[in-house]
Amino acid sequence: xxxxxxxxxxxxxxxxxxxxxxxxxxxxxxxxxxxxxxxxxxxxxxxxxxxxxxxxxxxxxxxxxxxxxxxxxxxxxxxxxxxxxxxxxxxxxxxxxxxxxxxxxxxxxxxxxxxxxxxxxxxxxxxxxxxxxxxxxxxxxxxxxxxxxxxxxxxxxxxxxxxxxxxxxxxxxxxxxxxxxxxxxxxxxxxxxxxxxxxxxxxxxxxxxxxxxxxxxxxxxxxxxxxxxxxxxxxxxxxxxxxxxxxxxxxxxxxxxxxxxxxxxxxxxxxxxxxxxxxxxxxxxxxxxxxxxxxxxxxxxxxxxxxxxxxxxxxxxxxxxxxxxxxxxxxxxxxxxxxxxxxxxxxxxxxxxxxxxxxxxxxxxxxxxxxxxxxxxxxxxxx
Amino acid sequence: xxxxxxxxxxxxxxxxxxxxxxxxxxxxxxxxxxxxxxxxxxxxxxxxxxxxxxxxxxxxxxxxxxxxxxxxxx
Numbered sequence: 001x002x003x004x005x006x007x008x009x010x011x012x013x014x015x016x017x018x019x020x021x022x023x024x025x026x027x028x029x030x031x032x033x034x035x036x037x038x039x040x041x042x043x044x045x046x047x048x049x050x051x052x053x054x055x056x057x058x059x060x061x062x063x064x065x066x067x068x069x070x071x072x073x074x075x076x077x078x079x080x081x082x083x084x085x086x087x088x089x090x091x092x093x094x095x096x097x098x099x100x101x102x103x104x105x106x107x108x109x110x111x112x113x114x115x116x117x118x119x120x121x122x123x124x125x126x127x128x129x130x131x132x133x134x135x136x137x138x139x140x141x142x143x144x145x146x147x148x149x150x151x152x153x154x155x156x157x158x159x160x161x162x163x164x165x166x167x168x169x170x171x172x173x174x175x176x177x178x179x180x181x182x183x184x185x186x187x188x189x190x191x192x193x194x195x196x197x198x199x200x201x202x203x204x205x206x207x208x209x210x211x212x213x214x215x216x217x218x219x220x221x222x223x224x225x226x227x228x229x230x231x232x233x234x235x236x237x238x239x240x241x242x243x244x245x246x247x248x249x250x251x252x253x254x255x256x257x258x259x260x261x262x263x264x265x266x267x268x269x270x271x272x273x274x275x276x277x278x279x280x281x282x283x284x285x286x287x288x289x290x291x292x293x294x295x296x297x298x299x300x301x302x303x304x305x306x307x308x309x310x311x312x313x314x315x316x317x318x319x320x321x322x323x324x325x326x327x328x329x330x331x332x333x334x335x336x337x338x339x340x341x342x343x344x345x346x347x348x349x350x351x352x353x354x355x356x357x358x359x360x361x362x363x364x365x366x367x368x369x370x371x372x373x374x375x376x377x378x379x380x381x382x383x
Numbered sequence: 384x385x386x387x388x389x390x391x392x393x394x395x396x397x398x399x400x401x402x403x404x405x406x407x408x409x410x411x412x413x414x415x416x417x418x419x420x421x422x423x424x425x426x427x428x429x430x431x432x433x434x435x436x437x438x439x440x441x442x443x444x445x446x447x448x449x450x451x452x453x454x455x456x457x
Contacts, residue, residue, distance in 0.1 A: 183454030192455030
């Protein structure tokens with residue numbers, strides 16, 4: 001072809017795509033035709049078998065084969081009814097296809113150039129793209145978008161799904177990077193009220209109207225049904241509840257290195273460091289929430305103990321420490337009285353020895369006795 | 384005379400309609416889109432922007448497309 005006008009070449013190519021029924025419909029027709037042909041073959045076979053059986057006078061075989069033929073006839077009738085009902089359902093769902101003329105397709109592409117500043121025709125890839133003006137909705141800047149129609153997609157879905165909406169200067173939602181526009185996710189537009197217009201335009205081969213309808217959706221905010229509401233577009237998403245919060249109001253958890261809102265942040269009961277609930281563990285006895293740095297483990301029962309309750313010297317939790325002390329005390333009463341007795345006996349021995357010394361040195365027994373008596377008397381006097 | 388009228392508001396229907404001789408683009412819009420504001424639409428006559436006073440001719444193509452359409456979430 002001598003004419004290298006990309007608009008004409010694209011219009012020629014469009015003739016293969018526009019005004020066609022979806023591939024699914026063609027597959028459905030092929031499947032119905034194969035099904036009918038198979039039942040017809042089976043019926044023919046049974047009829048031939050019946051003829052052979054009749055010729056040979058096999059009454060029982062004839063009856064059997066004729067019954068089978070009758071069954072196949074019923075199956076064939078059902079298959080025909082099914083194909084007709086599927087066709088009727090298709091007709092009610094889809095309007096009659098309109099094949100645009102080459103001139104209409106060409107003029108449609110030319111009109112795209114009038115409506116949009118940048119129009120790209122990718123003949124090799126088979127796509128038509130336009131670029132929107134930078135879009136700002138309710139004070140939120142979203143940037144320009146590329147609206148790309150992939151021609152091969154038209155065979156499967158002649159509706160908004162055939163388009164890709166590509167953010168050229170992405171300003172995605174804080175909560176979801178795949179949402180680049182309140183009504184665009186993963187480069188797909190949820191056309192909402194424009195769905196019928198887009199579909200109808202594509203089926204009638206009016207590409208420019210479909211592009212304009214998509215552009216109208218991109219320039220409109222529907223607060224009742226966005227992927228992400230513009231109110232929640234920027235800021236920081238709480239890693240726990242997902243609430244959007246201002247950067248200044250966010251709390252940082254050093255444990256998991258994530259941001260949290262005021263409702264989801266907590267603090268260590270020992271060192272008071274800010275932590276999210278997931279980075280704190282509760283001492284089940286003291287019910288104190290501890291960060292990883294303030295967690296100890298009892299050397300006996302192995303449970304986690306908050307560092308304030310933990311006895312560093314023994315390496316035990318309060319419960320195990322108390323039990324150990326009780327155990328030690330329980331052992332003490334048997335040994336202590338014996339020690340006291342020994343001490344008393346020892347004193348008595350000393351006194352006895354002194355007594356003997358006094359006796360030997362000529363000191364009267366009465367003196368020692370006096371000492372003992374005097375002590376007793378003093379005690380008695382005190383009483 | 385006949386005018387090919389494309390209303391992309393709603394279903395996106397296209398119709399050949401009968402229009403009286405001398406009908407202007409603005410008058411046609413008022414007839415077909417009662418109560419609507421022309422500023423809310425891209426109005427094209429034979430695929431080109433046109434003024435409201437433009438007189439329609441037999442066989443012309445008029446399209447009306449809203450500049451704002453509510454999208455949704457899937």
